[in-house]
Amino acid sequence: MSYQEMTKEELQEERNKVAAKYEELKAMGLKLDMSRGKPNTEQLDISMGMIDTLTDYNLVGEQGVDCRNYGVLDGIIEAKRLLSAMIECPVENIIIYGNSSLNVMYDTVARSMTHGVMGSTPWCKLDKVKFLCPVPGYDRHFAITEFFGIEMINIPMNEDGPNMDLVEKYVSEDASVKGIWCVPKYSNPSGITYSDEVVRRFANLKPAAEDFRIYWDNAYCIHHLYEDDQDHILEILEECEKAGNPDMVFKFCSTSKVTFPGSGIAAISASKANLDFIKKQLSIQTIGHDKVNQLRHARFFGDFNGMIEHMKKHAEIIRPKFEAVLNTLDKELGNMGIATWTKPKGGYFISLNTMDGCAKKTVQLASEAGVVMTPAGATYPYGKDPHDSNIRIAPTYPSPEELTQACEIFVTCVKLASLDKLLKNM
Numbered sequence: 001m002s003y004q005e006m007t008k009e010e011l012q013e014e015r016n017k018v019a020a021k022y023e024e025l026k027a028m029g030l031k032l033d034m035s036r037g038k039p040n041t042e043q044l045d046i047s048m049g050m051i052d053t054l055t056d057y058n059l060v061g062e063q064g065v066d067c068r069n070y071g072v073l074d075g076i077i078e079a080k081r082l083l084s085a086m087i088e089c090p091v092e093n094i095i096i097y098g099n100s101s102l103n104v105m106y107d108t109v110a111r112s113m114t115h116g117v118m119g120s121t122p123w124c125k126l127d128k129v130k131f132l133c134p135v136p137g138y139d140r141h142f143a144i145t146e147f148f149g150i151e152m153i154n155i156p157m158n159e160d161g162p163n164m165d166l167v168e169k170y171v172s173e174d175a176s177v178k179g180i181w182c183v184p185k186y187s188n189p190s191g192i193t194y195s196d197e198v199v200r201r202f203a204n205l206k207p208a209a210e211d212f213r214i215y216w217d218n219a220y221c222i223h224h225l226y227e228d229d230q231d232h233i234l235e236i237l238e239e240c241e242k243a244g245n246p247d248m249v250f251k252f253c254s255t256s257k258v259t260f261p262g263s264g265i266a267a268i269s270a271s272k273a274n275l276d277f278i279k280k281q282l283s284i285q286t287i288g289h290d291k292v293n294q295l296r297h298a299r300f301f302g303d304f305n306g307m308i309e310h311m312k313k314h315a316e317i318i319r320p321k322f323e324a325v326l327n328t329l330d331k332e333l334g335n336m337g338i339a340t341w342t343k344p345k346g347g348y349f350i351s352l353n354t355m356d357g358c359a360k361k362t363v364q365l366a367s368e369a370g371v372v373m374t375p376a377g378a379t380y381p382y383g384k385d386p387h388d389s390n391i392r393i394a395p396t397y398p399s400p401e402e403l404t405q406a407c408e409i410f411v412t413c414v415k416l417a418s419l420d421k422l423l424k425n426m
Helices: 006-028 039-043 047-053 077-087 101-115 139-147 162-173 196-203 234-240 272-285 293-301 304-333 359-368 400-424
Strands: 032-035 093-096 128-137 151-158 177-182 215-216 251-253 266-269 339-340 351-356 371-374 390-393
Touching: 006 400, 032 251, 039 047, 039 177, 039 304, 047 162, 047 293, 077 266, 077 293, 077 304, 077 339, 093 272, 101 139, 101 215, 101 251, 101 272, 128 139, 139 151, 139 177, 151 162, 162 177, 162 196, 162 304, 196 234, 293 304, 304 339, 304 351, 304 400, 351 359, 351 400, 359 371, 359 390, 359 400, 371 390, 371 400
Parallel strands: 032 371, 128 151, 128 177, 177 215, 215 251
Antiparallel strands: 093 266, 251 266, 339 351, 351 390
């Protein structure tokens, strides 16, 4: 029976049972971490062969580059070829960086603040700078714009991507809107993939600001859970070119959850004009990124087909974890009328919505019982979820045994917070 259908007496009786269960779980003294979407040890182990790819000490690339030395600002051709296939762009439209795409995104915003975008006024000299933020979204995106004092505007997510009516209105009417954060495929945290219509509407935006850019963070572009049921997305650079807006997008990717998160390679893809402007700044910032690591990745995979086969191994490890969480949610909360959640085909997260006003309480109860979750509100700018309802679930890092325990505690906390809310409102 749904909690919504229960009488006050029935709710109180149910609360007593759930509270007793919660105290029993709390007494176990567990310490479990579901706070971040980190690969587990088993996932890291499948990339260990990369350590041995350069043991022959042949560190000269196919174009004669000695990867031990200075130079090659935008990355060796082997790495550019590999990541251009991953991110679906021409080899000439990509720059290879160090291990973190987050670092690349930070640099891109910082460069815009201090030196503008392709000759535009530096943002630091403007009275107001705004960014659109699809919500729920990626907390580290929001942290970057908040750090620079950029005003963030919530854009609700639909089942096929951001509310494009709102996006088009803000972008076309307000010249202080300089960008929008996007995780277009298997979005963080909802797992939503943008539809063809949404991608085309992005490409056909008519910005009031000449320096408006789409920050297209394709972090999960090859992170499928199922080999025979995968989402696909239109290539944004190509669509922008067709729409006459070739300079409107920065596209980011990395191998952070493909190989080693702390030792991967990252990239930005954009138009030639954008990349030429970026290289001017980059030539001051560095003489070149870690080419030995770039070569190591290229030789480990061989080509993009090698990367695809590698990702199947990741899927075999994490798919059962996603299914275990989803099965528990279906079994324990499916008929209660107190929560809804996404069922992604890829990526690293499950997004769950409690009843309004219950997310913080749920996360607090879970923490007190030994399960660390992503803070409630983290998926919204400034950490402020207007409904206090969204919780990001990260299934990948715990062991299967730990995940089972964590899920039991979590659903118990959702029930207890919901029962308290319903009883309070009676």
